[in-house]
Amino acid sequence: MITVNDIAVNFGATTLFSGVSFVINENDKIALMGKNGAGKSTLLKIVAGINKPSSGNIYAPKEAVIAYLPQHLLTEDNCTVREEVSKAFHEFLSMKNEIDDINEQLTVRTDYESDDYMKLIERVSELSEKFYSIEEVNYDSEVEKVLKGMGFLQEDLDRSTSEFSGGWRMRIELAKILLRKPDLILLDEPTNHLDIESIQWLEEFLKNQAKAVMVISHDRAFVDNITNRTIEVTMGRIYDYKAKYSDYLILRQERREQQQKHYEEQQKMIAENRDFIERFKGTYSKTLQVQSRVKMLEKLDIIQVDEVDSSALKLKFPPAQRTGQYPVTVESLSKKYGDYVVFKDADMVIERGQKVALVGKNGEGKSTMIKAMMGEIDFDGKLEIGHNAKIGYFAQNQASLLDEDLTIFETVDRIAEGDVRTQIKNILGAFMFKGDDIDKKVRVLSGGEKTRLAMVKLLLEPYNVLILDEPTNHLDMKTKDIIKDALKDFEGTVILVSHDRDFLDGLAEKVFEFGNKRVREHFEDIKGFLANKKMESLKEIEK
Template identity: 75%
Template sequence: MISIDNLGVEFSGSTLFSDVSFAINPTDKIALMGKNGAGKSTMMKIIAGVEKASKGKVTAPKDTVIAYLPQHLLTEDDCTVFEETAKAFQHIFDMKEEMEDLNKQLETRTDYESPEYMKIIERVSDLGEKYYALEEINYDAEVEKALKGLGFKQEDMHRQTNEFSGGWRMRIELAKILLQKPDLILLDEPTNHIDIESVIWLEDFLVNKANAVMVISHDRAFIDNITNRTIEVTMGRIYDYKAKYSHYLELRKERREQQMKAYEEQQKFIAETKAFIERFKGTYSKTNQVSSRERMLEKLDIIEVDEVDNSALKLKFPPAPRSGDYPVTVKELSKSYDEHVVFKDANMSISRGEKVAFVGRNGEGKSTMLKAILGEIEVDGGECALGHNAKVGYFAQNQASLLDPNLTIFETVDEVAEGDIRTQIKNILGQFMFSGEDIDKKVGVLSGGERTRLAMVKLLLEPVNLLILDEPTNHLDLRSKDVLKDALKAFDGTLILVSHDRDFLQGLSNKVFEFKEQRVIEHFETIDDFLERNRIKSIAALDLK
């Protein structure tokens, strides 16, 4: 059991949270929830040992292994996939190296009676006890097995890590965690930038093979499928629910209703007491009663009602101008990069008003197809054309990171706004939760979610009839994703959507194009039907034997 005792964090005199205590049991699967800025990531980093608390402590049994997957990957670019994954055993290699070095010192030293010599002997004994207690493992074979289980091919093992996309780097980190067999896995937004099949595999691993898990995520389906406990960070304290996320929402609503009732009753009592004091102050016969009630008010613990994040994204796409019958047509399209074939002889026709989803593993060609449709890359063969009067709005996977960090929020929108809409910039920004002094903030200081919202503002500045969105929900919180989903459902144009978020995808598309093994396969079914049909097959294909 890992114990978190009286944890507190202060930044520049302000308290992020204080006196936080809870225990993590060996089989707990915990969702760490709370609005942005509540301190979730900070708390996770403290438990991981990456940051230190202002007060309090984290204690765990000796030799407890805690594995931490940060929101932003720290994978280095100076080694191969195999070498990076083998770092999971670095502590064992370091132990062996230190033991060999100390034994060499003992062979050459002659100060047998000195305290330094005795310290070396004690250290060698301690290391030897730990090292030789480890079961004999073929480390190379274990690394290879983990990587293959996560979808890497034999030829990938010795490629440099910088040749892989963010999703594949995530798998390298997951392989390292798997090989460590940790007592606790800490995951901060693990589903950003990985494909649906990887998310399904990760769910299966966390539920069936992992010990304790704590996760921060805005992926509703993911956290609901894996957790059995929810810890909410709010107003500098925590609430601990022995319930998965969806049940926690119901319990939190009940708790707040009870708080409101108790708060209102207390406020009524305070008002009546103050009225009594005011009425009888100076009345000799009531002196003792007045004093008693004054002391009662002084000692009263004021009930606090949990804060509710009332900021809400207001999103509505402008009416779509009428396009031709087929905004997108692809015929016998092929694309390769050197010897690597992305897809070949791909065909698709997307009708006006249709909402389609592109699905498939990272690296199978989804984003490449989008770039081909937009004319951003040259293809090797075939045809790819936009239809008559197709007006495209495109949200790239890295759209938020493309914003100029030196511009303010207002300047970012002002530089692309034209005509009468320029007079409405402040109102538009207000609908996207940027108001007051916020609009003068530099883009460089914004969070991932804020940058994503700002990139969405730019997308809405002129009417379009073909929306192409590549992973638009990365960094958006659950409420913002719901608002975006509702806006896309109401959008009367054509939609092409790439997303790994199953909860977000459900109900949004009536046709699926699957990118797999250099092919583009058309499925005349909803994304819900497609995912259900492929779920069991995907888990079996990705499972580690």
Template identity: 70%
Template sequence: MISIDNLAVEFSGDTLFSDVNFVVNENDKIALMGKNGAGKSTMMKIIAGEQTPTRGNVRAPKDAVIAYLPQHLLTDDTATVFEEASKAFKQIFEMRDEMDRLNKELETRTDYESDAYMNIITKVAEVGEKYYALEEINYEAEVEKALRGLGFKRSDLHRQTSEFSGGWRMRIELAKLLLQKPDLILLDEPTNHVDIESVIWLEDFLLNKAKAVIVISHDRTFIDNITNRTIEVTMGRIYDYKANYSHYLQLRADRRSHQIKAYEEQQKFIAETQQFIDRFKGTYSKTNQVNSREKMLEKLQIIEIDEIDTSALALRFPPAQRSGDYPVVAEGLTKKYGDLVVFNDANMSISRGQKVSFVGRNGEGKSTMIKAIMGEIDFEGTCALGHNAKVGYFAQNQAALLDKELTVFQTVDEVAKGDIRTQIKNVLGRFMFSGDAIDKKVGLLSGGEKTRLAMVKLLLEPVNVLILDEPTNHLDLKSKDVLKEALLQFDGTLILVSHDRDFLQGLSEKVFEFKDKRVIEHFESIDDFLLRNRIENLKEIDLKA
């Protein structure tokens, strides 16, 4: 059991949160929720021992292992993937090495009766007791199983970590964390760089093999599948629900309606009391009553209503000219990088107004296909945009393409047309740009802020073909809902690459699966494909276990 006691964090006199108390039990699976800036990541860092609170403390058993996966980190560039992941067993390897060293020292010493000799024997017994008390583990098999489950091929295991992107290096860190079999796992946005199949594996691990878990995530399906408790950080305090995220939303709505009712009753009471004070102030016979009621109002704790996004703004893509019958057509498409074949003899036709998803493990060619469609790479075969296709393209590196010298407001104002120009501030507010933030230059924004701004810009451009490559990695739940609603109303053609299952659901009627150097067309909704895919993958997990 891990206890969080009277936790408080203050910055320059401002309170982020205070008097936070809760207990993490052995098998709790907790979603840590709240709007951006509420203090979720700060609280997680304090529990992990990475940050010191202004007040309060975290109490845990002496031998408890707390493992933390932050949003951004780097692995050692001098190790292979397998070597880096094996560092999860570093403490065990150190115990084994220390036992070997001590035993060798005993072999060479002859002072059998000395205190030093007896101290070495005592130390050997202590270390040996800890070492042999551990479950017998086939370390190599465990490391390989974790890495394979997170999407690495067997041939990747002995490549240098420096050869992999930041997302893949994050998976190595995740594997190291899971292999430690900690008492508490802390995960801050673990699914941002993980494909659907690996997320399924991670869910199975957290549900069936992990002990306690606290997770921050904008992937609604992921947190619904793995959590049984939700702790909301809001307005400097927490609310603790014994419920997963979807159930918590219902309970939260009920809580807020009760708050509103209590607030209104209290305001009515305050108004009536103030009216009495104003009417009888200065009246000698009522002096004691007036003073009593004035003191009562001074001491009254005003009921607060939890923050909520009350904006009713619904974004829609502006109308665009009608495209030809088939905006995207590919025939006999092959892409190679030297001897590496990404996909071979792929055929694809996407009709006007159709919404399709590209799915498959990372590295199977989804983004490569999009680059072929956009004419950004060379390839064999044919791939072309159809008549009058006006393309809006959101690439994974879209943030880097923004003009760094423009302000946030100027970036959006450049592309906004018609009535929406009068609502630019509201639009930016839905994507967490408000106040002074709209006058900040793009070059000063964080990576996540740039991604959100690029998405706002795309939402306002008149296009009839939308191609989105992992658009939700840096969007919070509200922003994703705004984008999803806009896509559902979009009457053009949509090609979507995403690992976020909740975001994908209901958004496409056809699926192109990238697998084993092929592009396989499935005439089924993304919901049906994901359900079938999950079942098949869980069967694979059972076979590997």
């Protein structure tokens, strides 16, 4: 049991939150929710012991193991994937080495009556009791099982960690955490770098094998599947719901409606009392009553209504020239690197106005197909981009293509046209750029901030075909909803690669399934696609 007791965090004169108290019980699976900037990541770091609160304290039992996965990592490059992940057992293996070392000393030493000899016996007894109480585990087997669940292939395990991208290194760190079997796992956006298969493997692990978990995630389906409790950070305080995310949304709405009702009643009472004070402040017979009401208003705690997400902000793509009937046509397209075949004889016909999803686990060719469409790679076969097609492409590295010398506002202002120019600040606000943020240079932004800014740019240019490769990483749920609504209303063609099931649901009307070096076409949405296969999850398909 871990106790958070009356903690507060202040930055100068600004209070991020105060009076925060809650208890994390042994099998709690907690979603930490709230808008960006509310203090979720700060609170997670305090529970992890990385940051200190301005006041208050955290209590955890001495033997409790707390493991924390941040959003951004720096990993060393001096060992293989298998060796790096095996560090999860460092404490156990060190214990074994120390026991062996002491036993060796006890064998060769003859000073049986000395204090040093007795101390060695006490130490080896203490270590042995702890060591042999730990369940015997085949460590190599456990390392392989977890890494394969995270999407690594057998041949990846003995490759150097330096050969892997940031997203795959995140998986290596996550594997180390899971193998330690901590009492509390703290995860900050763990699904950003996972494909659907790995996300669902992680869900099963957290539900069935992990002890307590606290997670920040913008993947609505992931959060709903693993949590049984929701803590919302809002306006400097927390609300604790014994409910999973989707139930919390209903309870939160009810709470805000009650707050709004009480706020309006209080404002009416304040107005009536001020009116009374103004009317009778010079009347001798009413002096005591006037003074009483003035004091009452001075002492009154004003009811605050919690922030409401500005999801009502409606984004609309600018009008664009109409394409031909078939913006993208693929015939017998094959791609291989050396002897490795990514896919072969792929056929795809995408009609004007269609919204399609490319699904399949990582490495099966989804991003490769998109690069072929964009003319970035060579291939065998035929691929035609239709008449008048103007493609807006959101790549996974889109953030790196921004002009780093411009400010956030200048980046958007240079491409915005017409009425949308009057909405630039509102649009940036919806993507979590507020106040003085909009004057920051692009070069000082984090990777996530650059990704969001690149998405804003895409929303404002007159494209009639959108190709989006994992567009929702680093976006919160409110922002994803705004983009999803804009894409639903978009009159052009949309090709989506995404592991975000909630984002795809109700948006993609046709599915291209990548797997086993083939591309299969399915004429239904994600739900129909699963139903036709008599399956409940994309994990089953990807197997």
